Amino acid sequence: MDIQTTADKIRAGERRALARAITLVESTRRDDRAKAAELLSALGTDHQALRIGLSGTPGVGKSTFIESFGKMLTGQGLRVAVLAVDPSSTRSGGSILGDKTRMDLLSCDPNAFIRPSPSQTQLGGVARRTREAIALCEAAKFDVVLIETVGVGQSETAVAEMSDLFLLLLAPAGGDELQGVKRGIMETCDIILVNKADGDLKSQAMRTCADYASALRLMRKRAKDPPRDTHDFPKALVVSALQEDGIAAAWGEIQTLATWRKDNGIWDARRARQARFWFQEEVRAGLLSQLTSDKDVKAQLAALEDDVAQGKIRPAQAAEAMIAKLFPSASAKHNDTPA
């Protein structure tokens, strides 16, 4: 792969070049990683897409929503990329229901580019590759990059930390279930979309939406910091992805908030904060990888671990001994306990 040619093709919007480049950034091979870094440097950062994070548990209709939403955007002449961050179950991978419905119509659209999640078990790796895939899509001058995740564990936070705007898609539910939504994620999201506002579920969806709207208002009131966005965000809306109802209204709200954030310096500040966050994450990941990349360190770890498993030493004690070996000077300071 010639880096400069590939970069030119991506800038020209060639889908196959983009797809191959994403495969490159997804690779864990050391020589591929070097090439990926070279390609990203060659591409630079001269175009910003609107990065929209979208989270929702399985069954709320994420695929249907993305299909409706994406088709509306491409219908307006916008180019849309869809990337997925799909954390695997800790043990066996995948969701309990197996494969999910794909977005049939959108995937055939020449102005849309859909990329499933890389099959990688470590969230850290997926997060880095997704951020690099976003950079590639921006270089390919997509207008909107939609980053989709299922609402479990850390993947939601990771996606929020790589998005300009964060949407939470929910299903209509009884009032009692409101408490089940994690407060952290409600504080992170900009717009809650209550889906399935059609047929028998329509009135239930309206009620659920009203419940979330009050919860959001309550949280805004209680927030210690002054609200950073215009007074009516975060907000809750109803949509029917199936009947393509409310989708245009949701897009209108997204544009309003995005424009307001750009005009008020919040857009840039958010991207800068996110860059800091990911730098810190990368440093952490790099430190941990030292534990497995050095033979001597690995052997010492294994020996201590055996002692721990046999109950000869407590985990915390053994860990202190290990850190003392890795950072002799630092641990000397640590032992200098104040009297």
Added chain:
Amino acid sequence: MDIQTTADKIRAGERRALARAITLVESTRRDDRAKAAELLSALGTDHQALRIGLSGTPGVGKSTFIESFGKMLTGQGLRVAVLAVDPSSTRSGGSILGDKTRMDLLSCDPNAFIRPSPSQTQLGGVARRTREAIALCEAAKFDVVLIETVGVGQSETAVAEMSDLFLLLLAPAGGDELQGVKRGIMETCDIILVNKADGDLKSQAMRTCADYASALRLMRKRAKDPPRDTHDFPKALVVSALQEDGIAAAWGEIQTLATWRKDNGIWDARRARQARFWFQEEVRAGLLSQLTSDKDVKAQLAALEDDVAQGKIRPAQAAEAMIAKLFPSASAKHNDTPA
């Protein structure tokens, strides 16, 4: 605090000494940490309690269950300790509904010891302190240690990794909601308890229980490894914590599985595996703390972070530079990319 006297009092089952010792292991002060390590070493590990992990989202009736379950156990003359691992929301701490109902009757029981979660935002710290609190409760010769957590994020995994048995408490739900339970946690739990099997919800609870029972059977069939427990575990049961129905049956199942695991070497193997796991976690946490404990390292991090925020360098690139500074030899190896 005299370590040896405190150790003797804990071994004699003195609740106030135990409570003070837990406060000691919860402290982050360096001199307290040293004393805690000394106390834990003095106590040793001659008694094993049955460590039961219990998870469930807010509203499923965890407190009511623990009250019923705990009272039944103390009624049989058993001594029960209840520890909580309550992860805070990433931003503001606490659940959306605020304080939860406490266990009024159980907390007055002389054979019960209830300890709320330490107010600590980092899961790593809470996990270590909870493990140390478990060790203290075992030294105080409790028969059962119940470790309670809300079913969000990593706290569930953490509690599973410090339990001999893991219970998942669920509320009756429509069949559609079954998919919302994370597969990872279903694979981790030994017994699913569908609570609120009383009044109007009774038949719904039975249906939900049957649904989970089939899901568990399906997962067992699809599992690549041969099942490690007797053929009918993990299993799903209905209970009514409110009416104290099914609680004794659940305890019977817990005892059956615990005895079987002890007789088949799985109990000890599980504890050894968990010790290895926590050792690895402690080493990771210790490595990361190096980033904040050294002044020069902190300054270098801050400078690179500013460059990242200003878009001068990509997060991943900057992180590589940082790691290269921390581990000069290791990074030399890293750059030795195969051609």
